[in-house]
Amino acid sequence: MSENMYSRRKFIKKSSMTGLGSVLAVNMAPTILANCTASAETPAVLGGVPVRTREWPDWPQWNPEKDEPRVLEVLRGGIWSRDKVVSEFEKRWAGTIGTKRCLAVVNGTNALITSLVQMDIGGGDEVIVPPYTWISTIQAVLMAGAMPVFVDTDPDTFQIDAEKIEEKITPRTKAILPVHILGLPANMVKIMEIAKKHNLLVIEDACQAWLAEINHQKVGTFGNAGCYSFQTTKHLPLGEGGAIVSNDGEFMDRCYSYHNVGFPYGGVIGDVTAGSVMLATKLRITEYQAAVGLSLLENLEQETTTRNERAAYLKSQIEKIPGIVPYKLYDDVTRCAFHMFAFRYKAEDFKGLPRKDFLKALSAEGVPCSSGYTPYLNTQPYLEHAFQTKNFRKMYPKEMLDFKKYAAQNQCPENDQLCNEAVWIFQSLLLAGESDMDDIANAIDKIHRNAEKIKQSSKDA
Ligand SMILES: Cc1ncc(COP(=O)(O)O)c(C=O)c1O
Numbered sequence: 001m002s003e004n005m006y007s008r009r010k011f012i013k014k015s016s017m018t019g020l021g022s023v024l025a026v027n028m029a030p031t032i033l034a035n036c037t038a039s040a041e042t043p044a045v046l047g048g049v050p051v052r053t054r055e056w057p058d059w060p061q062w063n064p065e066k067d068e069p070r071v072l073e074v075l076r077g078g079i080w081s082r083d084k085v086v087s088e089f090e091k092r093w094a095g096t097i098g099t100k101r102c103l104a105v106v107n108g109t110n111a112l113i114t115s116l117v118q119m120d121i122g123g124g125d126e127v128i129v130p131p132y133t134w135i136s137t138i139q140a141v142l143m144a145g146a147m148p149v150f151v152d153t154d155p156d157t158f159q160i161d162a163e164k165i166e167e168k169i170t171p172r173t174k175a176i177l178p179v180h181i182l183g184l185p186a187n188m189v190k191i192m193e194i195a196k197k198h199n200l201l202v203i204e205d206a207c208q209a210w211l212a213e214i215n216h217q218k219v220g221t222f223g224n225a226g227c228y229s230f231q232t233t234k235h236l237p238l239g240e241g242g243a244i245v246s247n248d249g250e251f252m253d254r255c256y257s258y259h260n261v262g263f264p265y266g267g268v269i270g271d272v273t274a275g276s277v278m279l280a281t282k283l284r285i286t287e288y289q290a291a292v293g294l295s296l297l298e299n300l301e302q303e304t305t306t307r308n309e310r311a312a313y314l315k316s317q318i319e320k321i322p323g324i325v326p327y328k329l330y331d332d333v334t335r336c337a338f339h340m341f342a343f344r345y346k347a348e349d350f351k352g353l354p355r356k357d358f359l360k361a362l363s364a365e366g367v368p369c370s371s372g373y374t375p376y377l378n379t380q381p382y383l384e385h386a387f388q389t390k391n392f393r394k395m396y397p398k399e400m401l402d403f404k405k406y407a408a409q410n411q412c413p414e415n416d417q418l419c420n421e422a423v424w425i426f427q428s429l430l431l432a433g434e435s436d437m438d439d440i441a442n443a444i445d446k447i448h449r450n451a452e453k454i455k456q457s458s459k460d461a
Contacts (some may be wrong), residue, residue, distance in 0.1 A: 038226055043450045044364035045357075046457055050445040052366030056436075060237040060296070067295040074291045079305060082260075082269045082284040089290035092297060096211070097218045097226070099245040099287070101252040104284040104290065105259050108229025110206035111242035112140035114224040114283065116175070118254040121146050124397030125174040128200075130186075131415045132380040133179040137205050138308035138377060141177065142386040145395060149173070150378040153415040156328040158182055158422070162190035166198075176202040180209035180219045183235075183337030183427070187213050187330050188222040188249045195223070197278035203227065207242070208339035210235050211304045215332045220245055230293060233300070235337060235427065236300055238289040259283040298331040303431060307338040310437055314341060317441035321448050323349025340424040344370070351453040357458045358447060359423065365443035375419035379407040 042048025065398040068143035074085055086104055094102035105111050112305070122126060123145040129138055132153040141148045149168050154161040160178050176195055188204070197200045202223025206212070210228060212219045220226020225248070230241030232233050246252050253265035260283075262267070315326045323346040329336065353361075355371065360370045386392055387401040399405065425440065447454065 001332065002394075007442060008030065010285055012211050028104055034285050039448075041446070043361055043447060043454055044366070045361040045454060046450075050364060050366040051446060052436075052439040054366075056368065057428045057431040059426075061233060061299070061428075061431075066298075067292070070291040070295055071288055074288045074322075077287075081289055085287040085290040085294070086285055088413060089293045089297075092294060093228075093243055094245055096297065096300075097220055097245050099108065099221055099226070100247045101249060102245045102286045103244050103252060103255050103259060103292075105242045105244065105338075106285060106368050107231060107240050108205075108227055108242040108285050109136040109140055110259075111204060111207075111227035111229070111244045111260065112137065112203065113143050114255050114258050115227055116140060116144035116146065116177075117242050118251055118258055119201050119203070119216060119224065120343075121174050121201070123170065123391070126171060128165055128168055128176045129177050129338040131376075131412045132158055132160075132373060132418060133205065133377065134207070134373075135377065135382070136207070137179050139382070145391060146174070146382075147172070147396065147400065150410040150412055152412040153413050153418055154187075155421075156420045157330060158184060158186075158327055159186040159330075160191075162187040162194065163189065164310050165194050169200075173200060174200070175203060177203050177205060178223075179207075180337075181207040182327070182331060182342050183208045183210075183212055183339035184213050184327055184342075185209065185214050185219050185333045185336065188219065189332055192222055192405070193457045208234070209337045211300060211335065212337040213333070213335040214330070216334050221247075225251065230289075233383045233426075234310070235303065235339065236293060236296055238285070241285050241289055241293065253295075256276070263455055304337060307427060307430040308336060310432070310434065311336065311338045311341050313434055314430075314437040314440060317437065318343065318444055321445055323347070323448065324444060325461075338430055339427050340372070341427075341430060342422055342424050343425050344418065344421040350448060351455055353447075353451045354458075355421065355423070357454060360410070360458075361447045362443055363421075365446060367440050370424045370426075370430070371419075372422040372424040373419055374417040378410045378415070398401075412433075 015208050019376055038257050040049045044050035064366055085390045090102040090104050112165040121144055125146040126149045127141045127146045128151055129148045131150045151164050151168050152161050157183055178191050180186050204220050204223045204226040206220035206226045207229035225244055228243045232235050244255055255361040256265040257278050258280045262278045262280035263274040264277050267274040318324045325344040327342050346360055359369055384403045
């Protein structure tokens with residue numbers, strides 16, 4: 001059976017799974033309850049009563065009374081392409097994050113591409129990236145024409161190991177692209193120190209890290225630009241959407257032009273006489289997406305606080321269970337986004353029960369969960385495909401496009417192991433109450449107590 005199992009839950013079925021990688025989850029129907037002989041101590045996966053039979057909070061959360069008036073106003077007003085509501089959303093997001101400017105674009109992937117291209121990063125350049133991320137981070141670098149250089153993961157924090165960045169810097173290195181993966185801040189203090197020393201640009205992939213903070217400063221504001229995703233599974237969901245934030249006005253003017261077919265910043269949308277001033281594309285979001293964003297932004301602060309409180313409590317409960325190693329945070333982290341609640345699963349402390357059977361058992365107990373990213377993002381075929389394109393062949397010397405050599409130089413063994421040990425619990429579960437977190441902890445503990453039994457039964461199956 002596949003390690004990634006699929007939930008029948010509405011939020012999972014309805015949302016595009018781009019942000020979740022190879023995710024998700026099972027929330028098995030509690031049919032087992034009908035079995036009167038089932039015992040609460042028997043693992044649900046073996047026919048016992050699940051620890052949890054109630055639903056978890058849905059995602060996205062939509063309150064028609066609060067959230068629909070503005071959207072309906074826009075829809076009925078007939079101005080649907082970029083106009084005042086998008087500008088208002090941008091101002092609000094810049095204000096929330098604490099930067100001078102924000103540009104809304106169609107998704108996080110294109111927020112990254114736009115930032116890279118408008119920092120003049122392209123053919124012949126190298127960009128330092130982590131392997132523990134959603135594919136878009138790396139595709140963005142390739143789309144800009146630059147070469148991704150992988151730095152291994154710090155498995156304790158799930159983030160790029162900043163201590164290993166300097167050894168990967170070459171004369172071609174132009175930028176570092178740290179990702180605040182799972183909504184946990186990367187080690188930005190160290191990364192900015194390295195960037196300064198080597199005169200490198202920094203683009204933060206904060207696509208999973210809305211409102212996360214280091215020393216009370218929002219992530220996405222440490223480097224030259226920060227990028228966000230507002231795709232459906234994300235904490236500020238517009239269906240699809242993204243944003244770039246920065247304090248660099250000239251850079252943001254260029255980004256604006258780039259997202260609007262090269263028309264100068266400040267021009268009126270729909271003015272066909274404006275004249276295009278630069279090579280560009282079109283990445284504008286709609287007015288009704290911005291209206292959704294303005295409404296849901298009102299929830300983000302409180303929801304983030306709740307996720308932080310629940311995660312801290314859940315962590316305190318499960319770290320006592322042998323074989324469960326929750327995420328660690330860098331010392332200066334003051335707030336997380338918790339797109340996922342993540343821990344490492346050590347099978348040796350669960351009588352050798354393989355992770356796929358642990359995930360199946362946890363799902364059966366009523367706790368949706370997943371294995372997260374698959375290993376080898378640093379050596380998958382998309383890279384070789386990019387190297388074979390006409391543009392890459394023109395931009396790089398042959399030896400840099402030798403894929404075997406590239407794969408050997410970009411090994412990330414810590415990351416490979418992490419991908420085989422990680423367990424993710426989706427953010428919306430953290431919006432439940434504190435006692436609901438006990439259900440998760442109790443379910444894990446129950447599996448731990450019954451690990452041998454579950455292992456034997458899956459061997460027999
Ligand atoms: C870390 C990371 N980077 C980039 C992206 C791309 O964002 P989008 O899906 O909005 O294009 C995502 C989205 O899942 C992400 O999680």
